[in-house]
Amino acid sequence: MPFxxxxxxxxxxxxxxxxxxxxxxxxxxxxxxxxxGVLLTPVRDPARSLAxxxxxxxxxxxARRAHYQRRHRQARxxxxxxxxxxx
Numbered sequence: 173m174p175f176x177x178x179x180x181x182x183x184x185x186x187x188x189x190x191x192x193x194x195x196x197x198x199x200x201x202x203x204x205x206x207x208x209g210v211l212l213t214p215v216r217d218p219a220r221s222l223a224x225x226x227x228x229x230x231x232x233x234x235a236r237r238a239h240y241q242r243r244h245r246q247a248r249x250x251x252x253x254x255x256x257x258x259x
Contacts, residue, residue: 188233188236189229190221193226194228194230195228195230195233195234196226196229196230196232196233197230197232197233198229199229199238201219203225203228206225207222207225208222233252
């Protein structure tokens with residue numbers, strides 16, 4: 173994946189970021205520290221680490237959405253009202 177995709181401006185919607193590579197969870201402080209450590213260590217492959225980070229954040233965004241959908245469905249079946257966050 174070209175580095176230019178990571179440089180595209182992103183829209184932020186709460187804890188979710190919409191980028192050219194998809195919907196991702198926003199970067200956390202530990203993730204930023206890990207990425208900086210990888211990028212500053214010459215032994216590791218930075219492209220692989222950045223790709224892994226994007227995969228992880230995309231997976232977290234999907235898991236979060238599935239969790240909200242399941243909770244919403246359970247509340248609806250039980251007769252409760254919940255608002256779904258937008259992603």
